[in-house]
Amino acid sequence: MVNKRQAIKNGVSGVYLAIILLLIYAPILLLLFASFSSARIIGEGGTFSFEWYIRLFQSERVMGILLNTVLLAVIAATLSTVLGTMGAIGIFYSNKRTSALLQGANQIPVVNAEIVTALALAILFAAVTLQRTYFSLVVGHLVLCTPFVLISVIPKLKQMDNNLYEAALDLGASPTQALFRVVIPQIASGIVSGFMLSITLSLDDYIITSFTKPATFDTLSTYVYNAVKNESKSDLPLIRALSAIVFLIMIIVVVVLIVRSSRKEEQSR
């Protein structure tokens, strides 16, 4: 009897998860199918075609925007990883009061509504230069990403054996050498996840980007948002194809990650 009840429970649970997953993936799957249809508007007939993919890759504008987006993400993530890692090490070795103060300040952009951060930065740049540049855009993304680098790195520093740094000095390393040869390798996993997180945050961002970017500059987010708002008939089908590609890349990355982490688990057993 107990087993039967358990089986029913499992069954209900499985069906529930399946329904929710279906709802989550339905819009994406719809786009995926529609991207292979020649119709401009979904449901209006059309035949199977790669037309939108071809046009997508031929569109210099969209390709330029993609390049912009990725380049911005890499620049922002690199800079915030350097800034954040240095900050994390500095905070970790500071006295309690400085450390509490800086960690508190680090939480401000995290807890704050993105729109408030965006407006605050826009006001700052308006007050200083009156125009927004690539610099203001990068700063905006740094404010968005750097706090998360600290949040990823500080726990790794806490886990590290404090004697390691001293051991390096003891063996003749200068403080700088000790930092690069011992401390940084010890916290590398935190630095990497901080970097990855920064890439994701930067790629995904709309609000801060739209408040800090120069007028003529577009990232994927701002381009798609404007295209959808203006119901641009020529862009929407391209966006479907683009979504499909991004989605596929994402699936590949996730599968690789899962396989790698399960391999690691097996190895550690």
Place this chain on the structure above:
Amino acid sequence: MKKLYFSRKQLCIPYSVFLVLFVFIPMLLILVYAFTQEAADGSLYFSFDNFLNFFTNSSKLQTLGVSVTVSFITTFFCLIIAYPVAYILARSGWKHTYVLLMLFIMPMWLNFVLRITALRELLNIIGFLGKYDYVNTVIGMVYDFLPFMILPLYNSLQKLDQSLLEAANDLGAGDVHTFLHVTLPLSMPGILSGITMVFMPSMTNYVVSETLGNSNITILGKMIEEYFSTYDDMHMGSMIAIILLVIIFLTMLLSGGFKENADETSSRGANLW
């Protein structure tokens, strides 16, 4: 005493300067702008006008009402949908729940504007778009923020000690009783942290309301954006931002976000990697 060697503390100087320049000063500017107006000659003077204006203007109050309502409904549905998901994933004892969890979280990595666009196309096909602006907005918000609710719930439910549940059963509590009196109270930190992570963006993420609500729904975030880019009135925009901050502060205070679950809130998304 002679300076010994360069201290590792000094590495925090660049970030400290960064925080002052691009976090402290901008936030200070918002505060200044909220309580000032611009005179004809361009100088600023202190004024409560923005504040009074906000609370006497019916359309602004309506926006505030709409925002809070949309956020409440979104948070409610996120919780209702996410709790069973998190519960099943954390407590079912199935194999490979990690992969399943990834499936639920994965949409977060797809650019969120693309995700909302996809949803828009779906809503268009089933004929919702243009008809049910509020419903569409809430659907979009729930769709967008669901992972933020699932993750903290999953974390807190997973930490739950199995022996506690067994103890409850052992003491004669039925499943429902055990859930209500043991599981639910113990997962409270996760619930609170999920609520904070969903409630706030629901008031500000105007990309969702604009894309799915056919530009007919104005939430606080949209209003700030309008005052900034359409009316070029940063003073009113700052005032709305301050009001928004007060609401965020109150929500966090109510949900205890400053205390035990500060860690989870602070790392929203950080545990994805």
Place this chain on the structure above:
Amino acid sequence: MEEQVKNKIIELIDVTKAYKDTVVIENINLYVKKGEFITFLGPSGCGKTTTLRMIAGFEMPTGGKVLLNGEDITHLPPNKRPVNTVFQRYALFPHLNVFENVAFGLKLKKVTNTYRNEAGDTYQKKEHLSKAEIAQKVKKALEIVDLEGFEKRSISTLSGGQQQRIAIARAIVNEPEILLLDEPLGALDLKMRKEMQLELKAMHEKLGITFIYVTHDQEEALTMSDTIVVMADGVIQQIGTPTDIYNEPKNVFVADFIGESNIFNATMIANRRVKFCGKTFDCVDDGFEKDELVDVVVRPEDIQMVAPEQGMLQAEVISVVFKGIHYQILAKVGKTEIEIQSTKQKAVGEKIGINIAPEEIHVMKKEFTVNRFDGSITKRNTMEFGDGEFECDVTQLYPNSHLDEDGYLITAKGEKLDLTDVEVNVEIGMNNITMTDKSEDGGAQGNIISMIYKGDHYRYIVRTENEEDYVLDSEDMWNENDYVGLIIPANKIKLTLKKPEDK
């Protein structure tokens, strides 16, 4: 000690270390001879590790000087010192394998090589060691610690003992002048520890360099060291060879910390005549005044058991424990317990006589005879001192005085005095303080930081939160670190007005 000692490799002169308000090292003076095996021994928190870290360069003294071969290195950073450390938890770099760990220091090192150019002139060049040289040295170091062939292994696959050896190899491969070892065997199990003790001793002889070793394990110190420095509370208690320290402990602390000991409260009757347990014994220690209160220390193995009528003291055996090579016998003389180690077996309840040879009676100055505090009088005519507040009799400050209803003191001459905030000297005998579990009942509260068995009672030191020490005697058994309240009867608190020069 003052005569010139050659070959002082390390010398600490008046070294003090304080963190904010807490002094952890107080005015330490010591030197280490080249090539010796010296051990800093003491209970945890005594400052031994801090002293080692100041020699390594991880901590800077707040006062005094550290000399290396006569040169001041007080402020030299650790990477510039010819000193290497073996850390307590090894501190091996987890991201490097065994070879890379051992080679870490070698790869950083630069040596001056001399070359001859085509013209025949010689010139010098600072260069890193070649790969072959490094590999050669690492191999040799691994041989010394018996881990040949472990080069490629990752640190996480090594056992505790192996990690320990790698840590040693990583230090000695740099050919330091001094090897510092901070409780290196603390994490090993007993058997492993014993083995490593002997190996370290052998290694010391083979390498011929100076070892400075830190431990809280007295047996380890006695086994390995040429010289032992006993420390407590940031102060050096005694420096000497293991034999000296064991046979001639300088004070009760050293006697109690090193080996087993019987400690008696005693009085000097005359020169070389000391009275304890109700009898007067001959002894060989000079330098005490007649009637001076002293402590007498006798090692359990130095006590001779004889027939009851032949002994100076008559005792009754109350417990016998077989310890392998000897019996540990507890006997009672009156109220005083005496511990005896002997190869002779005795039965519980047996009457025995006890004799102690004069040279085995170690007489020591008493460190504490009374508790002294600076206090001040509160509005309620209570006393504040020693981090607490106590009821007391303030009338003793003025002969024949009394208190009126308002709490003012009326002197014998009828003068009315307000004593609030008056500063006084406070004296309390060690027998007049009692401890209670209900800490809130006490006038002051603190933790027991030391307990020493004195034959018929224990001597406790209770330290309050703000580091005031109360020394008290009690027959009851408490545990170290117990949090207790201190009760002092009002009539046992002796007050005297501070003379102007005291302030």
